[in-house]
Amino acid sequence: MTLPARFTDLQHLEDVMSEPSPALIDDLARIDGDIMVLGVGGKMGPTLARMAKRAAPGKRVIGVARFSQAGLREALVAHGIECIEADLLSRDALASLPDAANIIYMAGRKFGSTGSEWLTWAMNAHVPALVAERFARSCIVAFSTACVYPFVSTAGDGAKEYVPPTAPSGEYANSCVARERMFEHFSHASGTPGRLIRLSYAIDMRYGVLHDVAQKVLNRQPIDLAMGHANIIWQGEANDWTLRCLAHCTAPTSALNMSGPKVSIRAVAKALGERLGIAPVLQGEEAPTAWLIDSSEAYRLFGPPAVSLATMLDWTADWMRRGGESLGKPTHYEARDGKY
Secondary structure: OOOOOOOOOHHHHHHHHOOOOHHHHHHHHHOOOOEEEEOOOOOOHHHHHHHHHHHOOOOOEEEEEOOOOOOHHHHHHHOOOEEEEOOOOOHHHHHHOOOOOEEEEOOOOOOOOOOOHHHHHHHHHHHHHHHHHHOOOOEEEEEEEHHHOOOEEOOOOOEOOOOOOOOOOHHHHHHHHHHHHHHHHHHHHHOOOEEEEEEOOEEEOOEOHHHHHHHHHHHOOEEEOOOOEEEOEEHHHHHHHHHHHHHOOEOOOEEEEEOOOEEEHHHHHHHHHHHHOOOOEEEOOOOOEEOOEOOHHHHHHHOOOOOOHHHHHHHHHHHHHOOOOOOOOOOOOOOOOOOO
16 A cells, blocks of 8 residues: 555545555455444444455445444445444344354443443443353454553563553553453353454544644643653554454454554654644653553564554644644543543
């Protein structure tokens, strides 16, 4: 794929984020059956579902969500994706879904967790149990998060998959450990193959760590440096690698870190400031720890990230300078107390 110098508009952005790699096309050709995306209505779901259909046009790609966003269902249908409206908290709704050999599980709850912790636990622990039980004979690639890990030293490369996901900070992170444990339990009990994708900050022009930092640079707002490092990956690659995991499942299911190398928030702020012609307002000092992951196993399977930090910085600065669309959903990457 030839990367563009900039994105002309939202349609161009989504076309690029949903373009499959030749390796993905080959991998999906090797797996049997159709693909169902549970929680297709989130930030990554629409472009991932489109990518699946572009990579495997002969397979049914089914998107399941509540479809509360106006126009989303119609847009997905226009790209060949079958849409089913369902509340995943409902056993009856899950029972009514068609069988599918391959499940991409993207449902979950993070923002708004503080104050309604019970709903966060229901979505992040109860629903995975229901889904794992309902689709015990499928391959299940389930989204998790780097937040299941404890903070690690910023001097290293980040936590590897063997680091126990114990005692993370906050209700959200703990509920995500529960999500993994539910999928693990049913995988052990039923022999369900799968992967648990410990994703760290996929980057879209409309949201993400770079979007958040650029927005603060533009608004001349202080940028807190306490959480001084993060891992980021272009959303198109995160989509591609997640779908490729359907051909790289294990039984029982196993974790796979997914992101790019660590980046410095200070360096990112300065680089965006240079591109935008505004000196960033930096506040505080970097803590010696952060939520960081080592994705070397993903690189072994799929190769290193093809989209560089410099490219993502160029894209972000250009998009923000032109007043491109924002989802208005800050990542809160700077939070160190686990409260969202």
